[in-house]
Amino acid sequence: MLSLKLRAILFPFQMEPRREELLHELGEMWDEIGEAEEDRRGMLHALEEDCLNVYRTKVEQVRQHRAQLKREIADSVAEVAAICATIGEPPATVQTACSSLQGTGSLKEELGSIAPELAEMRKRREERRRQFLDVTDRLNRIRQEINPSDHQPRVVVDNSDLTLTKLEELRAYLQHLHLEKENRTKKVAELMSFLHSSSLVLGMDLREISSLHGDEQAGDISDGAIARLVSEIDRLREIKRDRMQKLQDLVASMLELWNLMDTPSEEQRRFQSVACNIAASEDEITEPNALSMDFIRNVEAEVVRLENLKECRMKDLVVKKYEELKEIRRRARLPEEEDSDAMLMFDAIDSDAERSLILEQLEVQIAEAKDLEFSRKDVLERMEKWQAALEEESWLEEYSRNENRYNVGKGTHLVLKRAEKARALVSKMPAMAEALTAKVVAWEKERGAKFEYDGDGLLDMLEEYSNTRKEKEQERKRQRDQRRLQGAAERDASPVARPPPKNIKNVTRTLSMGGGGVSGRKASASSRPGTPSFLKSPMSARRSGSDEGQILSDSFE
Numbered sequence: 001m002l003s004l005k006l007r008a009i010l011f012p013f014q015m016e017p018r019r020e021e022l023l024h025e026l027g028e029m030w031d032e033i034g035e036a037e038e039d040r041r042g043m044l045h046a047l048e049e050d051c052l053n054v055y056r057t058k059v060e061q062v063r064q065h066r067a068q069l070k071r072e073i074a075d076s077v078a079e080v081a082a083i084c085a086t087i088g089e090p091p092a093t094v095q096t097a098c099s100s101l102q103g104t105g106s107l108k109e110e111l112g113s114i115a116p117e118l119a120e121m122r123k124r125r126e127e128r129r130r131q132f133l134d135v136t137d138r139l140n141r142i143r144q145e146i147n148p149s150d151h152q153p154r155v156v157v158d159n160s161d162l163t164l165t166k167l168e169e170l171r172a173y174l175q176h177l178h179l180e181k182e183n184r185t186k187k188v189a190e191l192m193s194f195l196h197s198s199s200l201v202l203g204m205d206l207r208e209i210s211s212l213h214g215d216e217q218a219g220d221i222s223d224g225a226i227a228r229l230v231s232e233i234d235r236l237r238e239i240k241r242d243r244m245q246k247l248q249d250l251v252a253s254m255l256e257l258w259n260l261m262d263t264p265s266e267e268q269r270r271f272q273s274v275a276c277n278i279a280a281s282e283d284e285i286t287e288p289n290a291l292s293m294d295f296i297r298n299v300e301a302e303v304v305r306l307e308n309l310k311e312c313r314m315k316d317l318v319v320k321k322y323e324e325l326k327e328i329r330r331r332a333r334l335p336e337e338e339d340s341d342a343m344l345m346f347d348a349i350d351s352d353a354e355r356s357l358i359l360e361q362l363e364v365q366i367a368e369a370k371d372l373e374f375s376r377k378d379v380l381e382r383m384e385k386w387q388a389a390l391e392e393e394s395w396l397e398e399y400s401r402n403e404n405r406y407n408v409g410k411g412t413h414l415v416l417k418r419a420e421k422a423r424a425l426v427s428k429m430p431a432m433a434e435a436l437t438a439k440v441v442a443w444e445k446e447r448g449a450k451f452e453y454d455g456d457g458l459l460d461m462l463e464e465y466s467n468t469r470k471e472k473e474q475e476r477k478r479q480r481d482q483r484r485l486q487g488a489a490e491r492d493a494s495p496v497a498r499p500p501p502k503n504i505k506n507v508t509r510t511l512s513m514g515g516g517g518v519s520g521r522k523a524s525a526s527s528r529p530g531t532p533s534f535l536k537s538p539m540s541a542r543r544s545g546s547d548e549g550q551i552l553s554d555s556f557e
Contacts (some may be wrong), residue, residue: 069107074116083121087128088163096144125162132157134169142177148222184221191229198236199286202243203292251278251301257306260317260359268334271302301374314359321362325369332373333380335455379443379451382436383458389429392422437462500555 030040084090105113136155143155158166161172199206251274258268268275274295277285289295310317329336440451440458451458 013416066107073107073111073114073361076111076118080114080118080121083125086160086162087121087125089124113317128162128167128556129159132162132170135167135174137172139177142174142181144179145221146180146223149224181221181268184226187227188221188229191226192235195229195233197286198233198240201291202239202286203289203294206234237282239293240285243296244282244285247274247291247299248278250296250303251275254303254306257303257310260321261306261313262320263306271299274299278469290332302358307499314356314366318358318362321359321366328369328373331451332369332376332388333383334372335368363397374442375447376451379436379458382432382439383387383453386429386432386436388525389425389432393426393429394549396422396426402424433462435464 027040035043077155105443121475136157139155155170196206251271255275256269257263273287274290277290287290344417397417398421437459440462444459445452
């Protein structure tokens with residue numbers, strides 16, 4: 001028997017009175033019919049079995065429905081847990097769902113409480129999957145741009161791992177590919193820019209370069225495109241180096257011809273820019289068409305024109321170079337060539353085969369003479385100073401022999417000042433000669449040749465000067481001794497000193513009157529016999545010789 005509470009729950013519509021009423025009505029009809037008691041019990045028993053079967057069927061249906069609800073709850077909880085594990089997030093309602101399975105609340109309430117969480121987790125899983133799909137699509141697209149011929153498998157979404165960690169790994173890989181793409185794009189842009197500038201310098205149309213395709217122009221950043229660009233740049237660099245070498249050879253010849261024939265600057269201006277680039281490196285030549293074939297042909301035509309012009313002016317060039325050689329040898333105080341050699345050279349000019357050879361020989365001789373002039377520069381400069389000192393020494397000797405040098409007159413103080421400077425310079429001459437000798441000795445030791453000055457050995461000249469100077473010193477010493485002896489003899493003969501002249505005005509003649517001045521003197525020590533020819537200055541050469549034994553004044557001593 002069911003309890004009253006359970007009956008009230010199961011039969012909320014008061015089914016018992018209606019059943020009693022139907023049974024009562026059924027009994028009345030059986031009485032009226034006259035059914036036997038046994039039959040009545042059998043039919044009631046069958047009726048009760050039918051009712052029980054109906055109850056059993058309903059109970060089974062309810063049991064199945066309950067089991068289905070439990071399965072749905074369990075599946076929902078498992079799906080929520082699986083989604084949480086897939087997306088890597090903690091299950092917010094799984095614990096609640098599990099506690100509800102332990103009997104807290106009806107099954108429908110439990111299923112209703114977990115259904116929103118399940119829907120939310122499914123929504124988040126789909127959102128996460130869309131994020132993965134977006135990243136993988138971009139990954140595959142960039143990988144295809146970088147390596148279109150690479151048949152490596154595509155990056156696909158792993159539905160079992162949709163965690164943020166995995167998503168960040170894919171995004172980091174995507175960022176790496178982005179950086180690689182940017183670097184490749186920048187590199188392709190740099191290569192294209194260099195290719196464009198090189199083609200401009202070479203005067204080539206970039207569209208005519210056969211090894212490039214339209215993909216490079218459209219932004220292909222694959223390894224193949226970069227390799228093609230690098231290969232083409234290497235090819236253009238090789239062409240550029242070949243043309244540079246050819247142009248530099250042409251320009252060197254052109255500069256040599258310009259210098260050879262003294263080409264006016266107006267004619268040089270047209271090729272002045274390329275002449276300035278003769279020593280430029282490969283990267284420094286960036287002007288458009290600077291290495292184009294048309295420009296190289298123009299330079300080549302100019303060189304051919306200058307060569308033809310040189311052939312016409314070869315005789316003048318030989319004469320000009322010969323005069324240049326003579327001038328260099330004159331400045332270097334080198335001996336001039338024999339006249340017979342010059343005559344043979346000019347006779348050979350008429351032969352076309354000999355002209356170039358003579359010109360080359362002259363160029364070599366000019367280069368050697370310039371080198372020799374440079375090496376002799378220090379010695380020649382000291383020689384010039386020493387010769388200037390010789391001039392002053394010669395003048396001082398002439399001045400000292402002048403008996404009227406103390407006469408007071410116009411310009412006397414200037415002459416005295418010059419004499420004072422000349423004495424100071426002459427006192428330095430031994431040191432100057434010694435230093436000059438050391439320089440000459442060092443030069444001869446370095447060069448292994450004799451230092452000649454206008455055809456004479458400079459050391460011999462210096463030695464001759466030294467000997468002459470010693471002879472002069474001995475002569476001056478002998479004269480001083482002789483004057484002292486004469487003075488002593490005069491004092492013995494006339495012990496009373498002679499009074500000075502009363503009329504001092506008679507002594508005040510100017511140096512410029514009566515040939516008594518410095519400009520009118522005739523004596524010159526450099527013109528005396530035994531004086532070396534190189535010691536004869538232009539001033540002393542014009543003066544006539546005088547007696548070498550004439551006594552020098554005490555002021556010169």
